[in-house]
Amino acid sequence: MNRAGPYLLRGLVIFWVTWLVVLPVSAVLIRAFADGPAAFVEAIANRTALDALWLSTWTAAIATAINTVTGTAIAWALVRWEFPGRPLLAALVDLPLAIPTLVAGLVIVALFGPQSLVGGALADAGLPIAFARPGIVLALLLVTLPFVVRAVEPVLAELDPAEEEAAVMLGANRRTVFLRVLLPPILPAVAAGAVQTFARSVAEFGSIVAVSGNIAHKTLTAPVYVLGEIEGGNPAGAAAVSVVLLGFAVVLHPLARMLAMRAGGRK
């Protein structure tokens, strides 16, 4: 037993990961390519699927751009300054990690839905949020808020504020201090958070189902398209688009990990 113990443990772990991760992912891959590469391309190359993939990509890009800027600013606020409401801000930033993403979507509908006060007024003004594309971006902003903050915060905390103060003392203005002193050392961390944000946004499902209305060619994102194809009895189409999403995941996730490793800081 004493000699076999480590091997038994290792076997258990490999078994658990195999049936829970390797098997389902393989099943999707096999289904997607079961009828040959031509069938795979054909399953993707229809208007609805391409529109869904494109919508997922550009909404994710916008959400990433916004939350990269705001996330860096939030990290800077949390690390550098002592102000009333700071503990609340720290707690709120972590909240999207805990809240079910479907609930996050519903919360946005509660505020911006057509029956609500704010949403009704905005819809009358010609800017509907819920069941429209802005709602998708808003949902992504909400669920991905913690990523850049969490990536940048520990790295920023390791930096000595004295460097910034010295630059100010030597006559540099705020912009120069930010671009020349503050930004360069945290750049890998910012990039790591941004990649994570984008990866999560492309794969996001629950909040978007609640918010977007899921109208083909307009507000149907790729993961929701996959659900539609499963329910509509087209597993080949669902598998093909899933494989594209899988491609995003296996490229972006290791990239984020690599950048985070380079960024250093305490984890």
Next chain:
Amino acid sequence: MRSSSRRVPDRYAAGPLVAVLGYVACLILVPLAALVYVVAAHLSEVVTALLSGPALHAMGLTLAVAALCVVCNGVFGVAGALVLVRQRFLLRRLVDALVELPLALSPVMTGLGFLLLFGRTGPLGPLLDAIGLRVAFAVPGVVVATLFVTLPFTLREVALVLEEIGDSEEQAAATLGASPWQTFWRVTLPNIKNGLVAGTVLTLARALGEFGAVLVVGGAIGNRTETATTFIHAAVESRAEPAAYGMALLLGAAAIAALGALQWTEKKR
């Protein structure tokens, strides 16, 4: 060191700070307040909807599945962390990457994978038929889907702690003649307790809130495989807003409680 380097905002910092607080308030606090307001405005309907049979069944199933995942992935998480941190073997880096995969994949895709595996026409279909076990569109499917999405949490938290403490205490115990089991129960387990607690809370929160994979594999059949989240989804589709908002608030409150518990245990560390 970190707390001492924080300063009271000067006049240049005040503007950006207000902007930061405003952004987070608008993005999280105001929508949450809107949800609370909607529930409060329809309180009696919400209570009736949440006390209905299907709602209670959904809550019960969600809690039971979450508890099962905490136990299964707790055991696996500790074993996996020990193997990945303490052992060196050929496929270690691959297993390490595979464990993280559930965090990166779209849950719908996972659901599809399990359907293809366990469905009637899948490779495991005949086998499951033979032993009379239904997975797809049945409760075991909900369990499998939730096991998948909660796979990494306990393992990651425990692995972090194991890396930090090193293995000198375990080696000392072994040198003094403790068996591997004794070493595990008396030395390793007490040391990783905090990581285990954090992982459990994260697993619980994720299990309560899982939606996509559970919807696809479980099929969200009312009174059978409907979970709290798929109950919300069904309520939205059938325009039963009080039920949807009520359950959403319940799940949101559970999430906030979990996060609070986590921060409390972290402070105690």
